Amino acid sequence: MENTQTTDRTETHDTISSEKVDGTAVYGRDGDQIGSVHHLMIGKRDGQVRHAVVSYGGFLGMGEDYFPLPWSELTYDERRGGYIVDRDIAQLKDGPRYQRDREPSWDRSYDDQLTSYYGVRLM
């Protein structure tokens, strides 16, 4: 951690700022970095984060892919300073994904795709 004059107040043991989540690294089961959190999809009424949309690949912003992960897939790892996903990178790469500007309709059928692929119930 940098030794700066300002104390990092964007995080406590329990809560994290949405500004800090964006850009947080995401690692796969084998420890390699998969990508980083680009943004979150949040339930409007209940304020529950449903998915973290992880960005992967790309160069100078071109060709970046996004793949949404159910929030329950992410476990925050203090030591690594990022999220661990207990999946193989290959499985993630085969998962639902989309390119920038080709965002899917975030509807029930897309939710179903994600749920079936990851085998988890979306919160």
Add this chain to the structure above:
Amino acid sequence: MENTQTTDRTETHDTISSEKVDGTAVYGRDGDQIGSVHHLMIGKRDGQVRHAVVSYGGFLGMGEDYFPLPWSELTYDERRGGYIVDRDIAQLKDGPRYQRDREPSWDRSYDDQLTSYYGVRLM
């Protein structure tokens, strides 16, 4: 809504992108705009949004105040395209607040301050 070639996929009837929440207007009970959502504070483990930190006032980024509202205080209003808080602006202005770079410790005692002031149980 603008008539553009890209369809707005950052929102469905149920979920909203964290990119879109940031900057959303927040209105008080009498309909006047209080400020806008600056960022969210999210529970790391459960992915539950606890507070929306609303920015108010300021000019060219100077002198802006932030006041955190429990997520349960915000109701999304489709017609107005923003959140309504069923409080008087005066009550909000007297609530817990802080200036940029003077962020509080987001700990249990701060949570308690917010809970007592707003009389709601934080999710």
